[in-house]
Amino acid sequence: MSIQPALAAVVFAAELARFGNRTAIHHDRGSLSYAELADRVESTARSLGPVRRLVALEAGNTLPSLVAYLAALTAGHPLLILPAGGGDAAAALIEAYDPDVVITSAGRESRVQERREGTGHRLHPELALLLSTSGSTGSPKLVRLSATGIQANAQAIAEYLGLRPGDVAATTLPLSYCYGMSVVNSHLAVGAAIALTDASVVDPCFWELMHARKVTSFAAVPYTFDLLERVGFAEMELPALRQITQAGGRLAPEKVRSYAQLGQGRGWDLFVMYGQTEATARMAYLPPDLAETHPASIGVPIPGGEFHLEPVPGLDASELVYTGPNVMLGYAESPGDLAAGRTVERLHTGDLARRTPEGLYEITGRRSRFVKIVGLRVDLGQVERKLTALGVAASVAGTDERIVAAVEGGHDLPMLAGILARELGLPRGAVALHPVEELPRLANGKPDYPAVLAMGGTPASADTSSPGSPSCPDSLPSAATRQDTVRLAIADALERGDIAGTDTFVSLGGDSLSYVAASVRLEQLMGTLPPGWHLMPVAELEALAGAPRREETGNKALRALRSLVPPMDTGIVLRAVAIVFIISSHIDLFEWQGTAHVLMGLAGYNFARFMLAGTRPERLRRQLRAVVRIVVPTVSIVALGLMVTEKYNWTNILLLNSLLGTPKFGTNEHFWFVEALVYILLGLAVLLAVPAADRALRRWPWAFPMALVGLDLLLRFDVIVLRMPWQGPMLWLFALGWAAAASRTAWQRAAVSAVTLLSVPGLFDNDLRNATIMVGMLMVIWIATIPVPRFLHRAVSVLAGASLYIYVSHWLVFPLFDKKYPALAVAVSLVVGIVYGTLATRAMNLAECFLANRRSGRSTESIPKEQP
The missing domain is CATH 1.10.1200 (Non-ribosomal Peptide Synthetase Peptidyl Carrier Protein; Chain A)
Structure with a gap:
């Protein structure tokens, strides 16, 4: 049986099947064609019943959420969008509107709660969607959108963006946000594909998705561009990328110009857009060829829309008014409003604007962003722009008594407050500035002005204390009081x-x-x-x-x-088990070798997780810091051993014994694992500092470590014969762990597993040792977590966290005990290693604080004396 669209059905949702076998959705377990998506949507729509009902959907960037969203639009059930993750905001909306059906996320599936048969509401035939207004998540005030408006806006966006069936959009914004929703709608309207993801642009997984799915576009809010700069986006090679769209707030003109120029050089377009939830999503766009020359403009109305400028009484300015088929039906503040028809024909945006001689529109302020202090009208947006011109990132709110600003970064707040007061002609006491680590933002990335205004009770503009060092807090409450x-x-x-x-x-x-x-x-x-x-x-x-x-x-x-x-x-459990097995084998409590080689693979896995984010210079600093944190505690132990036992020599102090020492295992080879790991980390730091290698890694995040595996296997199987440390080549195991972390599909994990199973046998004459390495590596590849009794969690985590320190220190500890008591020697070695790890970590943290303070010119007195 096919579902007959109700009067309020949305066309693009109801006609998915017309695109047949074209790919519609890429998700974490594969892809879905339009025909397959249409079948799932039809099945879900049928389960919602033939009677129009109010359906509340917890909308996340998952396949079940998307199917439920499209099913409701197809069957004409008005859809109340709840924020992903539930919480108080979702609970408030459910309580206020009493939906007939509630659909929430349950892992990879959706949980459907039918609260009644049929419906308990009168629902207007045009009503299709209910969205929270910008900044009012959880508020009972909702925007009522029609099926016609949703369809018209999707078609208009697809038209001015020039979307085509071959396009693929990544879901960088949540489906519950009208901007993120519009990306899905406009692409499905033309038969293009959606790559579902929750990954942030700072997550390497996101960029792997961009390459793997040949993503042609992604959506950004202003803050996204700050994150893009953090991850070195300007240096990335993204051959499939066609366009970046920007909305969700004003992007600074200099950034518009900068990214427009970057796009011109890289072959993609920047679309700056303007919209509001009350207009379904979009009202204006700036053609990409004008972004460089008119970066402050919102551009022209979308196809089918029109702007008008209406004078505002009392202001020498005009308000921007929009008309078009995508304008909302009106607001809803209670269930009774769901029966209402259209109450809004012309959308008063609340934004002040002007029309340039070129026919473009520019936003000059916000009608509601004016306050009147001692008889003077103050434009809060203009105050923000004044601060920006002074190089200060700030969010400004206010009342008719005071201007309140949250100021990011270290600045002389009393001086800034004085400058603003003089320029605005206000009393000094009417300006309150507050230092913040980060400007408060709403979930959609826009400034949280109510949070800024709430700071007004405790002005901090008179605070002349300097901000703390980024890495060294001046003071934090004691652990007992927090x-x-x-x-x-x-x-x-x-x-x-x-x-x-x-x-x-x-x-x-x-x-x-x-x-x-x-x-x-x-x-x-x-x-x-x-x-x-x-x-x-x-x-x-x-x-x-x-x-x-x-x-x-x-x-x-x-x-x-x-x-x-x-x-x-799994990595934590393996490290804890491995260090116990290593120490026990060395002390002859029992014999079980191979776990050190598992740790080498795990080191590669963690290298991929922790060392590859950020720009090339940031990664280099992070990698060198990791090397220092391995070398310092090791060399300290070797130096102590040299002084008290004379077992070691200068090659051990320099961690060069594997290269310059004897090939026979003995006392001097105690630290072979650390030496091998340091060599690998230093070599990779040098390699990835090369721009060409960096670009190759970003483009082929899985193939890159697999290529390293292949190169080192030439040494492993003696195709190339070089003098190697006592344990032989180690890079291939490290790179296998790296590739395991980079694997995003089952076939990639299978490939890493196959190489493991083919390359480990024969590594040692001991079958148990080889089997241990294979099983450990397969666990790293396939098993994310391991059940562990709750009472052991603390012990496992302490052992795993101190594993390096236990390894390097136990060589000096266990010889102090009689061979008759190996269990005692193991226990004391573990305890000493844990204590050494605590002291060494604290000492290195203090040293980093000291150096950071010296660089920033701060007094060493600000270094915390005890761990917070």
Whole structure:
């Protein structure tokens, strides 16, 4: 049975099947044709029943969410969009509007809750979509959009962007945001493809997707461009990219010009756009060929739309008014409003604008962004622009008593406040500036002006204290007085206090050692951590931590078992087990070799996770810092051993014994693993500092490490014979771990597994040793987490975090014990290594703080004396 579209059906959703076998959706488990997508949509639409009902959808960038979205549009069920992740905002909307059906995300599936048969609402026949207005997430005030308006806006966007069936758009914005939704609508309207992803542009996985799916466009809000600069976007080779679209707020003209020029040189177009939720999405666009010469303009109306300028009483300015088929039906503030028809014909945007001689429109201010202080009218947008001209990033709010500004970065706030007061002709006390690490923003990336205004109770413009060093907080509450939070967990793991919402664990300098400490703390806060959490912005982690945890479904016994034996990161478990096996084998408690080679593969896996984000200079600094943090504690132990035992020599001090020492294993070869790892890390730092190699890695993130595997296998199988350290070539194992982390498809993991199974046998004469390496590597490749009894989590994490320090220090510890007591020697070696790791890490953190303070000219007195 086919679903007959209701009066309110959206055409592009109802006619998906007309594009047949063209690819419609790329998702994490493959791709879906338009015909297959249409079948799923029809099936879901049928399950919603023949009676029009109010459907609430938790809209995430997942295939089940997208299918449910299209099914409701197809069957004519008015759709109330809830923010992804649930939480208080979604709960408030559900309570206010009492939907008939609620569809929420449940992993890879959707959970459908039918709250009643039929409907409890009177629904206007044109009503298709209900969206929160910009900045009012969770508010009962919603925008009522018609099916005609959604279709018209999708067609208009597709027309001015020149979309074609071969295009592929990445979902850089959430489906719950009208801008992100418009990307999906416009591409499906022309038979183009959607690459579903939740990855941020700071996540290397996003750029792998761009290459793998040949993505031709992605959408950006102003803040996205800050992130693009962080990851070295200007240097990336993206041959499939045709266009970048920008909306969601004003992008600084200099950035518009800069990215327009970059696009001209790289073969893609920048489309600056203007819109509001009340206009479904888009009202204007700036043709790419005008972006460089008119970067302050929003351009011209979209096809089918018109602008008018209406004078504003009391202001020497005009308001921008829009008409077109995509204008909303009106607002809804209660369920009773869902029966209303059109109450809005002309959309008063609230923006002040002018029309240039070239026929382009420019926004000059915001009608509601004016306050009147001591009889003087003040344009808050103009205050922001004044601060920008002074090189200050700020968000400005205000009342008729005071201007309040959040100011980012280290500035002399009293001086700035005085300058503003004089230029605006206001009393000095009417200007309050507040220092912030990062400007407060809403979930859609726009400035959070209510949050700025809330700062007005405690003005800080008179504070003359200098800001803390980025890496060394001046003061933080003691651990005994603080409530655990996401930021605090990461701050403690990295010993830094300057964590912003847009930072990620990796961008803050997190590595495989600090990852252990942070992940354990975060698991206590959030339960199971999302995959790739170390690459997620802190603000996203905070939102997940603050969201109500969903009640698990399924067998009660299984739920109880999962609570007693929750999962741990496989890498953490392997490191803990490996270090115990290594120490026990060396001390002859038992014999089980091969785990050190698993750790080499795991080192490559972690290298891919923590060392490859950011620009080339940032990566180089991060890689060299990792080398220093391996070399310093190792050399310190070797120096101590040389002084108290005379077992070692200068080749050990310089970590050159593998290259210059004897090929026979003995005392001098105790640190072969560290030497091999340092050689590999230094070699890769040099290699990836070469622009051509950097470009190759970005373009072929999986093939690049696999090529390194192939090169080193020539040494492994003696095709090329070189003098190698005692343990032989190690790069191939490291690169296999790297390739495992870079694998995004089952066939890539299968390929890495096949190379592992073919190359490890015969590495050693001991079959158990070879089997241990193969099993360990296969676990790294295929298994993300391992169930571990909850009472062991702390011990496992401590052992994993101290594994390097246990390894380098145990050589000096266990000889102090009688061979009759190997278990005691193992236990003491582990304890000493843990203590050494704590002291060494703290000392290196203090040294970094000291150097950072010296570079910034701060007094060393500001270095924290105890770990926060």
